[in-house]
Amino acid sequence: MPQPRGDETPVVDLVGVGFGPSNLALAIAVHERNAAGGQDPVSAVFLERQASFGWHRGMLIEDATMQVSFLKDLVTMRDPTSSFSFLSYLHERGRLIDFVNHKSLFPLRIEFHDYLEWAAARVADMVRYAAEVTTVRPVVVDGIVTAFDVESGGETFRARNVVLAGGLRPALPPGIVASRRVWHSRDLLTNVDSLNGTDPARFVVVGAGQSAAEVTAFLHERFPAAEVCGVLSRYGYSPADDSPFANRIFDPLAVDDYFGAPAQVKSMLLGYHANTNYSVVDTDLIESLYRRVYREKVLGTSRLRLLNVSRLTAAEETAGRVAVTVESMLTGARTVLPADVLVCATGYAPADPFPLLGVLADRCHRDERGLAVVERDYRIRTDAGVRAGIYLQGGTEHTHGLSSSLLSNTAVRSAEILESVCERRQEEAAADVAEPVEPAAEPALSGSGRAGTYA
Numbered sequence: 001m002p003q004p005r006g007d008e009t010p011v012v013d014l015v016g017v018g019f020g021p022s023n024l025a026l027a028i029a030v031h032e033r034n035a036a037g038g039q040d041p042v043s044a045v046f047l048e049r050q051a052s053f054g055w056h057r058g059m060l061i062e063d064a065t066m067q068v069s070f071l072k073d074l075v076t077m078r079d080p081t082s083s084f085s086f087l088s089y090l091h092e093r094g095r096l097i098d099f100v101n102h103k104s105l106f107p108l109r110i111e112f113h114d115y116l117e118w119a120a121a122r123v124a125d126m127v128r129y130a131a132e133v134t135t136v137r138p139v140v141v142d143g144i145v146t147a148f149d150v151e152s153g154g155e156t157f158r159a160r161n162v163v164l165a166g167g168l169r170p171a172l173p174p175g176i177v178a179s180r181r182v183w184h185s186r187d188l189l190t191n192v193d194s195l196n197g198t199d200p201a202r203f204v205v206v207g208a209g210q211s212a213a214e215v216t217a218f219l220h221e222r223f224p225a226a227e228v229c230g231v232l233s234r235y236g237y238s239p240a241d242d243s244p245f246a247n248r249i250f251d252p253l254a255v256d257d258y259f260g261a262p263a264q265v266k267s268m269l270l271g272y273h274a275n276t277n278y279s280v281v282d283t284d285l286i287e288s289l290y291r292r293v294y295r296e297k298v299l300g301t302s303r304l305r306l307l308n309v310s311r312l313t314a315a316e317e318t319a320g321r322v323a324v325t326v327e328s329m330l331t332g333a334r335t336v337l338p339a340d341v342l343v344c345a346t347g348y349a350p351a352d353p354f355p356l357l358g359v360l361a362d363r364c365h366r367d368e369r370g371l372a373v374v375e376r377d378y379r380i381r382t383d384a385g386v387r388a389g390i391y392l393q394g395g396t397e398h399t400h401g402l403s404s405s406l407l408s409n410t411a412v413r414s415a416e417i418l419e420s421v422c423e424r425r426q427e428e429a430a431a432d433v434a435e436p437v438e439p440a441a442e443p444a445l446s447g448s449g450r451a452g453t454y455a
């Protein structure tokens with residue numbers, strides 16, 4: 001949709017920034033709502049900076065499985081009859097019965113990626129790939145922000161609402177910079193082929209979570225002559241709590257409980273249940289790693305080494321290698337490990353929405369920690385002069401709880417956002433009828449001579 005600038009600029013109901021699973025689920029919700037007919041269609045455009053759909057491609061390790069039930073796919077928790085379900089995908093791929101015989105709730109990650117790609121292809125008419133959003137600007141009519149201009153690669157998309165779903169940013173330890181020999185786990189499969197034809201002698205993998213354990217196992221298998229040193233501050237890899245009562249923390253209802261809880265109860269819940277998601281590993285993988293360590297002990301060929309209660313203090317690149325300094329937190333002793341590659345499986349931080357929002361950032365309410373104040377419908381609270389909506393998918397752990405950055409609630413959250421967008425549109429339309437002379441209530445699509453100025 002090429003956009004003429006100025007007052008004739010068409011306005012869509014929403015522009016989604018980022019097209020990972022979160023906004024994909026939203027696109028499907030829009031598609032299904034429009035296809036059902038009988039209501040005013042919702043117009044939407046999704047902008048994704050990758051050239052095609054991709055979900056953590058650098059970590060699509062062949063035998064890695066999902067950490068969430070396939071029933072928490074893009075739609076089922078919202079509408080179990082949707083044709084966009086994982087089961088519909090399996091049926092179309094001719095694997096439904098094989099999957100059932102497998103008796104697992106947890107598909108391969110590679111398979112789930114294929115499911116996401118399959119779903120994304122079915123709503124491709126709403127998506128622009130290779131379209132990085134660089135800024136979001138307010139469109140002001142008579143002092144009221146009635147819409148946003150979303151800028152991407154020289155094009156402008158005007159919308160009554162933006163839904164920011166930029167995902168997570170890789171986090172490296174302080175002082176560590178990614179390079180040819182220092183990788184974040186996100187880039188594992190993208191970078192590993194650069195080692196083809198070389199004969200790596202040692203890898204160091206820092207971290208104690210699922211990604212760290214997966215990377216350690218992967219490198220150990222892929223390079224049978226190399227030593228793999230896992231560096232973790234814990235005493236050992238610890239299991240993810242996926243027991244049924246604890247798992248309720250990811251239920252749609254838990255979002256209501258968490259949202260309404262006092263601040264100290266929120267932080268208590270995050271503390272109690274962090275081990276459902278953070279710095280924890282699937283039990284099967286822990287056992288597989290332990291078996292390898294023990295087997296090598298028996299054989300006297302220990303090449304999978306765990307440096308526990310330890311931390312990375314430096315990584316210096318020398319000719320063809322990286323010197324990794326590891327400090328034992330028990331003794332303070334420092335060991336320098338010359339390695340071919342250091343992989344930091346040190347997690348992610350949610351994307352900060354404010355840099356993208358430019359001058360709009362000052363119109364958003366923040367809490368005492370500087371984080372966005374987000375309403376139950378995932379809309380950032382803004383000052384009264386902003387009528388257009390800024391919604392967050394992700395980055396709301398402080399307000400909506402642990403499922404914020406995960407897939408568990410994607411289907412329901414998307415429906416809630418869409419409902420909010422539609423309800424507000426209806427309220428505004430009603431206000432237009434009630435107060436036709438109110439300038440701020442002028443229909444955004446009118447192309448009147450007053451739209452298009454930036455605050």
Ligand code: FDA
Pocket residue numbers: 017018019020021022023047048049050054055056059065066067068131132133134165166167168211393394405406407408
């Ligand atoms: P996601 O990060 O997937 O997508 C964001 C998209 O926005 C990206 O495609 C990015 O390119 C794009 N983007 C960012 N900025 C942009 C801009 N300015 N302009 C345009 N596009 C922009 N969770 C779970 O529940 N179960 C699981 O099994 C797993 N497994 C898992 C494995 C691995 C290796 C990781 C790293 C993470 C998980 N997760 C997970 C958690 C993960 O956050 C979750 O699966 C989803 O990726 C969240 O989807 P989003 O769409 O919110 O973000």
